[in-house]
Amino acid sequence: MSPAMPPEITPEMLDAKTPPDVIIRAEARRPETDPTLGIPVQVNRPSQPRHRLVTIGDSLTQGFQSGAIFNTEQSYAAMIARELGCEFRFPRYGGPGNGLPLNLEYLVRQLEKRFGDTLDWWEFAPGLVFVRDLLDQIEDYWERGAGRSIPDSTEPINHNLAVYGWDLRNTLSRTADLCQDMIDAHPAQDDFLAQIVENANERAALRVLNSARDSRGRSLSPLKAAIALGQQGVTDSAEAETEDGIETLIVMIGSNNALGSILTFNLVWSDQGYDDMARNDRYTVWRPIHFQAEWNRVVEQLRQVRARHVIVCTVPHVTIAPLARGVGDKVAHGSRYFPYYTFPWLDTHSFHPQKDPHITAAEALAIDSAIDQYNEIIVESVRQARQAGRDWYLFDLAGLLDRVASRRYLDDPSAKPTWWDEVGGAYPLPAALQQLSPPPDSRFFQSDKTGRLQGGIFALDGLHPTTIGYGVMAQELIKIMELAGVSFHDANGVERQAPVQIDFQQLIQQDSLIANPPQALASGLSLIGWLDKNFHIFGRLLRSSI
Numbered sequence: 001m002s003p004a005m006p007p008e009i010t011p012e013m014l015d016a017k018t019p020p021d022v023i024i025r026a027e028a029r030r031p032e033t034d035p036t037l038g039i040p041v042q043v044n045r046p047s048q049p050r051h052r053l054v055t056i057g058d059s060l061t062q063g064f065q066s067g068a069i070f071n072t073e074q075s076y077a078a079m080i081a082r083e084l085g086c087e088f089r090f091p092r093y094g095g096p097g098n099g100l101p102l103n104l105e106y107l108v109r110q111l112e113k114r115f116g117d118t119l120d121w122w123e124f125a126p127g128l129v130f131v132r133d134l135l136d137q138i139e140d141y142w143e144r145g146a147g148r149s150i151p152d153s154t155e156p157i158n159h160n161l162a163v164y165g166w167d168l169r170n171t172l173s174r175t176a177d178l179c180q181d182m183i184d185a186h187p188a189q190d191d192f193l194a195q196i197v198e199n200a201n202e203r204a205a206l207r208v209l210n211s212a213r214d215s216r217g218r219s220l221s222p223l224k225a226a227i228a229l230g231q232q233g234v235t236d237s238a239e240a241e242t243e244d245g246i247e248t249l250i251v252m253i254g255s256n257n258a259l260g261s262i263l264t265f266n267l268v269w270s271d272q273g274y275d276d277m278a279r280n281d282r283y284t285v286w287r288p289i290h291f292q293a294e295w296n297r298v299v300e301q302l303r304q305v306r307a308r309h310v311i312v313c314t315v316p317h318v319t320i321a322p323l324a325r326g327v328g329d330k331v332a333h334g335s336r337y338f339p340y341y342t343f344p345w346l347d348t349h350s351f352h353p354q355k356d357p358h359i360t361a362a363e364a365l366a367i368d369s370a371i372d373q374y375n376e377i378i379v380e381s382v383r384q385a386r387q388a389g390r391d392w393y394l395f396d397l398a399g400l401l402d403r404v405a406s407r408r409y410l411d412d413p414s415a416k417p418t419w420w421d422e423v424g425g426a427y428p429l430p431a432a433l434q435q436l437s438p439p440p441d442s443r444f445f446q447s448d449k450t451g452r453l454q455g456g457i458f459a460l461d462g463l464h465p466t467t468i469g470y471g472v473m474a475q476e477l478i479k480i481m482e483l484a485g486v487s488f489h490d491a492n493g494v495e496r497q498a499p500v501q502i503d504f505q506q507l508i509q510q511d512s513l514i515a516n517p518p519q520a521l522a523s524g525l526s527l528i529g530w531l532d533k534n535f536h537i538f539g540r541l542l543r544s545s546i
Contacts, residue, residue: 009024009026012331012362013331013361013362013365014362014365014366015267015360015362015363015365015366017267017269018269018366019269019287021287021288021289022287022288022366022369022370022373023288023369023372023373024365024366024369025369025372027336027417027418027419028317028336028368028372028402028417029372029375029376029398030399030417030419030422030423031396031398031399031400031402031403031419031423032314032379032394032396032399033396033399033423033424035311035393035394035395035480035483036386036393036483037379037382037383037386037394039383039386039387041386041389041390041391042389043308043309043391043484043485045308045485046243047234047243048234048247049233049234049243049244049245049246049247049307049308050229050232050233050234050245050246051159051229051230051232051245051246051247052081052084052086052087052088052246052247052248053077053080053081053084053086053088053159053246053247053248053250054159054160054161054226054229054230054246054248054249054250054307055077055159055160055161055162055249055250055251055252056161056162056171056222056223056226056249056250056251056252056253057077057161057162057250057251057252057253057313058162058163058164058165058166058167058171058252058253058255058256059162059164059165059255059463059464060076060162060252060255060464060465060473061075061076061077061160061162061250061252062075062160062162062163062164062204062208063075063076063077063078063090063162063470064164064461064463064464065103065105065459065460065461065464065465065466065467066103066104066105066106066459066460066461066464066513067099067101067102067103067104067460067461068093068097068098068099068100068101068102068103068104068106069093069099069100069164069204070093070094070098070099070100070103071099071467072090072091072092072093072160073090073092074467074470074510074511075090075160075162075470076470076471076473076474076477077090077159077160077162077250077474078090078160079470079471079474079502080250080474080477080478080481081159083474083478083488083496083500083502084486084488084489085488085489085490085491085493086489087159088159088160089156089157089158089159089160090158090159090160091151091158091160091204091207091208092207093204093207095138095141095142095146095147096134096137096138096141097134097135097137097138097141100142100147100197100200100203100204101138101142101196101197101200102135102138102196102197102537104460104461104527104528104531105459105460105512105513105518107131107134107527107531108460108518108527109518110130110134111127111130111131111527112518112519114130115127115130117448117449117519128534131531131534131535132195132535135195135196135535135537136195138195138197139188139195139196139197139198142197142200142203143188143197143198144188147203148203150206150207150210151206151207151210151211152210152211153176153210153211153213153217154211155211156211157211157212157213157220157225157228157229158208158209158211158212158225159229160208161208161209161212161222161225161226162208162222162252163201163204163205163208163209163222164201164204165201165256166205166222166253166256167253167254167256167257167280167286167294168253168254168257168286168291168294168295168297168298169274169275169276169277169280169294170256170277171221171222171223171253171298172221172223172294172297172298172301173221173277174205174221174277175209175212175219175220175221176205176206176208176209176210176212176213176219177218177219178219179201179202179203179205179206179209180202180206182199182202183199183202183203186198186199195535196537208222209221209222209225212224212225212228214228223298223301223302223305224301226246226249226305226307227301227304227305227306229245229246230244230245230246230249230304230305230306230307231245231306232245233245233306243306244306244307244308245306245307246305246306246307246308247307247308247309247486248307248308248309248310248311248481248484248486249302249305249307249309249310249311250310250311250313250395250477251298251302251310251311251312251313252313252395252397253298254291254295254315254374254378255315255316255318257285257286257291257294257315257374258284258285258286258315258318258367258370258371258374259318259463260283260284260285261284261285261318261359261363261367262318262319262321262323262324262341262359263284263323264284264357265324265341265342265343265357265358265359266284266357266359267284267285267359267363267366267367268282268283268284268285269283269285269286269287270283270285270286270287270290271283274286274287274290274294275290275293275294285367285370286370286374287370288370288373288374288377291370291373291374291377292377295374295377295378295381299381299385303385303390308391309391309392309393309481309484309486310385310390310391310392310393311392311393311394311395311477311480311481312378312381312382312392312393312394312395313378313394313395313396313397314374314375314378314379314394314395314396314397314398314399315371315374315375315378315397315398316371316397316398316401317367317368317371317398317401317402318367318371319341319359319364319367319368320401320402320405320408320442321458321462321463322344322442322443322444322445322455322458322462323343323344323444323461323462323463324341324342324344324359324364324462325341325342325343325344325346325347325444326338326339326340326341326407326408327339327340327341327342327346327347327348327351328340328348330412330415331361333414334414334415335361335415336408336409336412336415337361337364337365338361338407339360339361340353340358340359340360340361341358341359341360341361341364342356342357342358343356343357343529343532344444344462344528345526345528345529345532346529371398375396375398378394379394382394391484393480393483393484395476395477395480397473399423400427400472400473400476401442402417403423403424403425403426403427404426404427404429404441404442404457405442406441406442406443407442407443409426410426410441429472430471430472430475430502430504431504432504432505432507432508433456433468433472433504433508436452436456436508436514438452438453438454438456439456440455440456440457440466440468440469440514441454441455441456441457442455442457442458443455444458444462445458445459445460445462445466445513447513447517447518447519448519449519451517452513452514452517456468456469456513456514457469457472459513460513460527460528466511466513466514467507467510467511467512467513467514468504468507468508468511468514471502471504471507474502475501475502478500478502479499482498482499482500488500
């Protein structure tokens with residue numbers, strides 16, 4: 001049965017603080033199903049670009065998982081590069097905690113190893129001491145130990161130019177030297193109570209961008225680094241320096257222009273200084289007019305990148321991420337919203353709006369409506385590029401995640417938007433994932449002695465994909481690259497036949513949360529709630545990401 005018409009906007013659905021340029025919509029924007037937007041482009045392929053894949057983005061492109069950047073060889077970008085059979089340079093992160101700033105899965109497994117699958121009341125004090133000692137080791141490694149070392153500035157520029165937590169302005173302007181200046185200006189303190197790596201974002205960024213420099217040694221932003229790679233030309237032409245140096249450029253940025261609203265559960269619309277990195281961290285959601293201004297600057301620089309194909313991605317609705325748990329019953333029949341959104345370990349019975357952090361349904365609607373406008377801006381930039389003869393494509397990541405939203409749509413058919421059936425209904429996961437028991441869904445990850453109980457698309461921070469989740473993103477991007485005429489090769493350099501398929505059975509085995517779900521503290525939810533209650537870790541951890 002087709003979804004009913006969307007409910008009308010009523011005064012109760014509106015938040016009085018919403019700026020006038022935010023257009024409130026009763027239902028989510030209809031996803032684009034044609035990456036070309038129906039506009040044909042002739043592509044010139046005279047030779048092989050030197051760099052087959054370059055990516056610009058934030059945590060989703062860098063490969064962030066469970067509160068840390070660590071598993072970068074399983075980012076969607078690295079997966080695509082393996083299927084291409086090409087060189088792909090990206091930073092790696094290790095250390096005693098297996099990542100930066102704090103790997104929640106590592107903590108879960110260490111607690112499980114030390115205390116078993118439950119933390120009894122008599123182990124409460126030992127558990128606190130154990131976690132504090134682990135955090136101290138991690139902090140010492142990155143602030144005072146081997147983790148302080150960064151890649152040599154003379155090494156080649158990385159192909160994955162993504163840095164977690166960066167918004168449009170950071171991607172335009174922030175460089176390795178600026179990150180080092182920030183670290184130098186705020187020396188790390190060995191704080192007994194606040195055992196979280198200071199300047200974690202800047203330390204992570206140095207591993208991405210320290211080698212991104214021009215011929216005079218000046219540090220480059222991610223966009224300028226992509227321009228530099230594109231100017232390196234092709235590998236097999238007498239005109240090597242005058243042709244496109246990048247075959248496919250993937251651009252996935254903009255989420256952090258709204259993500260702060262659910263990381264802090266505080267909605268602060270952008271205002272003066274939205275484009276000033278020294279001041280704009282006070283804002284958690286960019287007004288569409290400000291996003292438009294920043295995106296125009298991004299597009300201006302993207303046009304300077306010598307890339308044969310450019311894939312631009314939409315911004316997901318941040319309130320779909322299970323970090324923001326909807327509590328109570330939906331606000332109305334046919335609505336996609338719950339009355340309040342708060343941390344996932346707080347349920348309807350334990351949540352108290354007077355004392356617990358939250359955003360309201362009206363605020364969630366305003367945020368999602370603004371993101372819909374961001375995506376219309378992004379779509380229009382792709383449309384204009386194709387009309388001008390540029391081979392740009394759209395990957396509607398927002399639409400994909402809408403179609404896997406369990407509590408928003410799949411569990412409540414009355415809330416499905418009018419376009420639901422037109423775009424194919426619920427997103428069909430690859431067969432290997434559908435055969436898992438239970439099939440992965442978008443709810444917060446939970447597991448116990450019996451295995452995974454729910455979730456599986458998002459990792460333990462409730463924001464970033466699991467390895468199989470990144471695999472789904474990689475597969476969709478591969479489809480677009482094949483549409484663009486990109487060739488994929490095996491390990492021997494032999495061209496592969498289309499369609500190129502990621503081996504999800506193998507990926508399941510490589511995904512530790514799926515292949516070996518943790519048992520400690522009964523579930524990921526219980527662990528994170530326990531950590532936040534006793535260390536306020538989760539709030540500090542996520543605030544370091546924006």
